[in-house]
Amino acid sequence: MTTQNRSIDETAGRQAAVKARVAIVVLCAGVAALMVWNPPQLYLWIKAVHVVAIISWMAGMVYLPRLFVYHSDSDPGSQQSETFKVMEARLYRIIMTPAMVVAWVLGLWLAYEGFGFSGIWLWLKIAAVLGLSAVHGYFGKSLRRFASDHRDKPARHWRMVNEIPTVLMIFIVVMVIVKPF
Template identity: 70%
Template sequence: MNGSTGTGTGKKAVTRSRIALAVVIAAVVALMVWNPPELYNWIKAVHVIAIISWMAGMLYLPRLFVYHSDSEVGSEQSETFKIMEARLYRVIMTPAMAIAWVLGLWLAWDGFGFNAVWLWLKIAAVLALSGVHDYLGRAVRRFADDHRDRDTRHWRLINEVPTVLMIFIVVMVIVKPF
């Protein structure tokens, strides 16, 4: 497989994902051109939707690695995990992360002018979350090549990292303690 999304339904999933991403980008651009009084709230809504999508993948992908680690190399189950992992990472997580970053930076600039300590702490945590995203992406490629350098315990621990970062980020955004 080498990390491919497969053929047939995989190509359809990628096509649907690209269409959805194009629709979201077009909608955001249209909102910015139209510039309604509620633009900030619309952008914030799309940003939150992107965050939810990204976090769903960040929490699910390490669980897939736990199960993939226990499967036999070359088995049908292992090959299925490869497809699931690649699609989740490429079709859902990465586009959601990109949308979250772009809109989040716009919101930070427009709403706060990057002038709040809590905002910089949140951005630092999102950078760390992006680093975890990259680590998981490298793991997707390693599993696709049947390299299994980590055991299930490692993936169970890694599964907690996005949760801790998410809690910190939510507290920064909602409570704004600094």
């Protein structure tokens, strides 16, 4: 990678990070304004933002391990490997982690406000979200390993790990919609 290309990538990365921070601040300000305003439909507005955050988080949770599949097949230090490092870092830091934080904060508020933290289904859902958060943490650790060109897991591992967020998501959706317990 040339110095000029690296400089362009770093500038684009900084711009994306600034845009993401601005978006998070605007989102937080909007949610805070909703809570101060306290419209009759506040719970539904918070739920809507919560669902958007979950969709964003889950999109990253299923896409990042696919990037790891392709990254693990690339040669360390190659242009392709360096491109994957940038893509993975931006996805994780700018989209996935903020979306996870928003989903958690608003989800806990919804659990308290709507259900008073009662119901076996809710605790099973929270346990599954904790599991999803642990997978998120594993992806972060793996991202750092890929960034330093450590590749101790084959592409097959990442293909299998790619299914874990999907299975947890299905379980969570069933707990929330069906409430079987």
